[in-house]
Amino acid sequence: MDAAYQAISEGRQAAAIRMLRDQLEQHPDDLEARALLAQLLSWSGALVEAGDQAERVLARDPVHPEALRARADAAAWRGDFATALPVYRRYLRHHPSAQARLAYGNALVAAGYLQRARTTLDEFDLQRSWKTFEEFERVTAERQALVRRLHRRSAPSLLVGGTRYRDSAGSRRNESRAAFEQPLGDVRLNLLLELVETNDDQKSSDAHSALLGAEARVTDWLTASAALGATEIRDDQIDGYPVGRLNALGHFDNLDYRLRLERNVFNETPTLLTNRIRLSEMELGSGYAFSDRLQLAGNLTRTRYSDDNDSTEVELTPQVVLRLRDPGVRLGYRRNHLTFDRQSGSGYFDPDRLEADRIMLFATLFLPRLRGGVELYAGQQRFSRFGEPVEQFIADGSARLEVDLGRHLVLQTEVEGGNFDLRTPEGFSYWMGTLNLVFRL
Incomplete structure (x- = not known):
């Protein structure tokens, strides 16, 4: 001793x-x-x-x-x-x-x-x-x-920011947002206003959304949040739809778990907005740490589309922690299995069956004024759509960074890109960038 x-x-x-x-x-x-x-x-x-x-x-x-x-x-x-x-x-x-x-x-x-x-x-x-x-x-x-x-x-906070998305099918998406959060005791009230502008070489369509929500820790092992609002789609005509979400997540011992229920407008591309595609999703997720070095995460997502289509996705990610201390590094393998009932032709990627296998590399950084992470992967995907089998190499990456610029100002950035995009049936190659400023009032 x-x-x-x-x-x-x-x-x-x-x-x-x-x-x-x-x-x-x-x-x-x-x-x-x-x-x-x-x-x-x-x-x-x-x-x-x-x-x-x-x-x-x-x-x-x-x-x-x-x-x-x-x-x-x-x-x-x-x-x-x-x-x-x-x-x-x-x-x-x-x-x-x-x-x-x-x-x-x-x-x-x-x-x-x-x-x-x-x-x-x-x-x-x-x-x-x-x-x-x-x-x-x-x-x-x-x-x-x-x-x-x-x-x-x-302290209450105000977020303003935007996201830009482009893909190889010519779809362009510009998202602007403003969010206000007000703690009230142990409950956090929030209001989100969002404008999504989409266009390609043939069409354009916009979506205006407003959601009012709240988040609170229900018990020591469970946090819950909920939001309700509406989205208005504007192009040749104007239509409005109710939207909302319910989330529950928690952690107990070596197990974490989450449930997400969401009703939303599929606003990723002008084709999806023009076709007025909405989706209702249920996601179940969990993770388990067998030890400090070995972890397993999994997700099951069931989606119902407004054009009478359904999909089921299963994702499993075993991981090995290579470095425990900051910056943390993990190596993993991710297996995705995705099926659709049919090809609807409504503007989203709807294969009969998709299987993807990827090697993942994760890195995280937590410092007093700087937080961030990187996720990289490469692998192979196989799918069949309209009876045509396809096999291709896929690679993707994302990086996020959050910096405290002062006591009252935080900068949030994120970039993402690759050729594993499920937003459109043609445009697998894409990039996306986000910039937010958070003002602590």
Whole structure:
């Protein structure tokens, strides 16, 4: 243990982890070594194993302070608030401290419990006491960081931006949007106004949409959002249609899950708008982390089209994590299976059957003022449409970046392109770019 502490003090965290593993091979009942290992693993990004190691300690000593803190932190950093929040509360009951209360407050903010976070912050201010000046400085800095996070989540925001889309079939799409979000307690109200202008060499059509929605955490393991509105299509005539969506998503232990129900206008191309194609979708998705290195994600999407057509898509993506720490890197394989009842000729890609196999590369970056990600893939797709079989190489890529330009301004950008586009039956090659500005008011 002394050698491990020495390695930690020298910044050799990986070496300390190896030493503790060796120690536990010889002395598996050493709870202090296992709790310290859980803490180091969580700091290194191995959150699944950190939680497992902490649980092994807590099975023997349910109120072990270091194990409780490691278990709560690892779960919170994974977004598993159903596990993290009760463990934080247990920790505070048995081992109250300023830093633990601030960690609990940060988890409440991340979970969306803003009212509880304010109460926790008030209790912290009433109960604070410091043993040393160094502790005072450290905890004061952590408190200020929590106050800033709480203010950002509580402040209303205004988003303005747009998206440009082009494909090899000559379809052009320009999207302009404005969105306003107003937190009200633990509920986030939002209003979205959107204008979509589409055209090609023969036709043009526009869609004007307005949606009013709300989002809230229903329980520690479930967040729900809903929106209702209308879309008006304008070309040679004007028609209006109701639109809406309902989302539910959550995370518990190693499993995440989501449900999406949506009724919308298919507004990707002028042909689709001219034909007044609407769709009703139900998507079920889940992901499971078998370990820190091995994950599996899956989606099932069932779509009903207004031209009396139906499609079913199944997507599976096993992934191997190559790098746990920031920037994170994952390598995966994605399998898509898509079927349609018939070829409707309404302007969307509707094969009898499509199968696609792709190698995926994911990279993510999270810094205090900079967040982003890259997704690249290449593979092969096979499909049959109007009785004609086709096999072709496919490749695609996307990148997104979010930058805090100041306390009140955020820049969001995204670019995407490739030859795996399901929006039109002819235009597989496409590119798309998005730019948004978010003003925190």
